[in-house]
Structures are given as C-alpha cells and as structure tokens.
Amino acid sequence: MAAKKLSTVSLADLVKRVPKNQMKQFEKFRDKTLEYHRRVNQLPAKLPFIDWDYYRSNVRQEYVNMVSQFQCDYEELDCTFDMRHELNDLSKYYEELEKLTEKVKEEVRQYIEESNSRIQSYEAELKRLRSLVPYEEMTMEQFVTEREDLAEYIPRQGKALFWPHDPSEQRVGPASPDFDKNLTKNVKGKGEVKT
Structure with a gap:
C-alpha cells in the first residue's frame, strides 16, 4: 500500500466540527x-x-x-x-489504523448482537410479567407457583406455607435443601411439621 499524502485542513473548517464543550x-x-x-x-x-x-x-x-x-x-x-x-514510511501506521478500525467494527457488531438478544429476552420477560395476575391480587400460593425464582426469598420462619400443612404439599422452597433443616424443628405435640 502506498503512503497517503498529507492534506491541509483549515482551522475554519475544523471549528465547524468542534463541539461547544x-x-x-x-x-x-x-x-x-x-x-x-x-x-x-x-x-x-x-x-x-x-x-x-x-x-x-x-x-x-x-x-x-x-x-x-x-x-x-x-x-x-x-x-x-x-x-x-x-x-x-507512514503506510505502517495506516495499516495499524485499518486493523484497529476493523477490530472496533467487529466489537460494535458483536455488542449490537448481544444487545438485541438481551432486548428480546427482556421483552419476553415483560410479556410474561404482564400476563400475570397483579401481585396485589395474588395469594401466597399463586405467587410461589408463578415466581418460583423468588420463592426462596419468602420468609418461612420454619412454618409450612400451603394448605394442607403436610410435607408433600410443601414442594416449592429454597434452592438449598439445607435451608429448611436449619429453620425447622420437629417438635412433637406442638403441631409443627418438618418439611
């Protein structure tokens, strides 16, 4: 690649391109x-x-x-x-600049693709959330069924959540199986159920 010739740029042309700040x-x-x-x-x-x-x-x-x-x-x-x-020989600088330009264009293209995929996932989540019953009208059972990802954040304090209060009905809970072991105790005669 031949070296590019330098061209003059007047300050009057430059001042038109300068931002106010x-x-x-x-x-x-x-x-x-x-x-x-x-x-x-x-x-x-x-x-x-x-x-x-x-x-x-x-x-x-x-x-x-x-x-x-x-x-x-x-x-x-x-x-x-x-x-x-x-x-x-200034051509090496232009070659480096062209390589850098291609690299930046690739990064921008990749960022746009990732952003579009994130936007699609966010729109799908918004659509799902809009189809839910409003939180004010939900029962605790509906909330845990609809939002299983948030079920572990419900403060159970060792008590069963769903009626009937037997272990087979307490299906939704924290991701850690040891979570309830630390919170619940099976005390006979007190009516608590071990989950």
Whole structure:
C-alpha cells in the first residue's frame, strides 16, 4: 500500500466540527498552531549560505575533514526536510489504523448482537410479567407457583406455607435443601411439621 499524502485542513473548517464543550481546548490548539506558523514564517525559505572554503582555510589541517563532513550534513539537512514524507514510511501506521478500525467494527457488531438478544429476552420477560395476575391480587400460593425464582426469598420462619400443612404439599422452597433443616424443628405435640 502506498503512503497517503498529507492534506491541509483549515482551522475554519475544523471549528465547524468542534463541539461547544470542547471550544476551550480547540482555542488552545488554534493558538499553538498560529504561533508555530508565525515562528516558521519568520525563518528564511532557504538555509543561510556558509562559505565552507573560508572555514577549510582557517582551521588546522587535521580538522579539514570535519569541515567537509559538516558541509555534507548541512547540504543534506535542507534536502532531508523537503523529502521527509518520502523518507518516512507512514503506510505502517495506516495499516495499524485499518486493523484497529476493523477490530472496533467487529466489537460494535458483536455488542449490537448481544444487545438485541438481551432486548428480546427482556421483552419476553415483560410479556410474561404482564400476563400475570397483579401481585396485589395474588395469594401466597399463586405467587410461589408463578415466581418460583423468588420463592426462596419468602420468609418461612420454619412454618409450612400451603394448605394442607403436610410435607408433600410443601414442594416449592429454597434452592438449598439445607435451608429448611436449619429453620425447622420437629417438635412433637406442638403441631409443627418438618418439611
């Protein structure tokens, strides 16, 4: 994939996209940008000319090679700045961005599917709850029959819930079989029934 060319965006176009709650941050960004442009525009278009022959003639003989190296580096400096976009391969960043974009799109698609399935289950639960007899009109037996998931939260306090009060009728209760063992005691002659 070829490297994408950079394009300029004017601050006037950017300000149209900035939300109202982020205007202060945008103004700071704009001020820094304008300050940077002002400082860069003060610099000359080309690097200043240096008389390398003068330096070669005025340094000791062992430093002449150093001046030649400085001259090469100085001439490459301007050329390097002009060619910086060709020298740097920016395509790897765009590839990473595209991979990240695909990953985020997949996560969003998965989240939407999970949300839709949750919505369907919630709608089914709402439909079931609307079909129930209102709680104010229910008896305790109807409530435990209709809402078996909540039956274990009814405070039984060791007493039987349903008539007739014998163990075979006490079918609905907590999920833990040891729950009633801790609460009930079979005391003969007192009329309590062990469930």
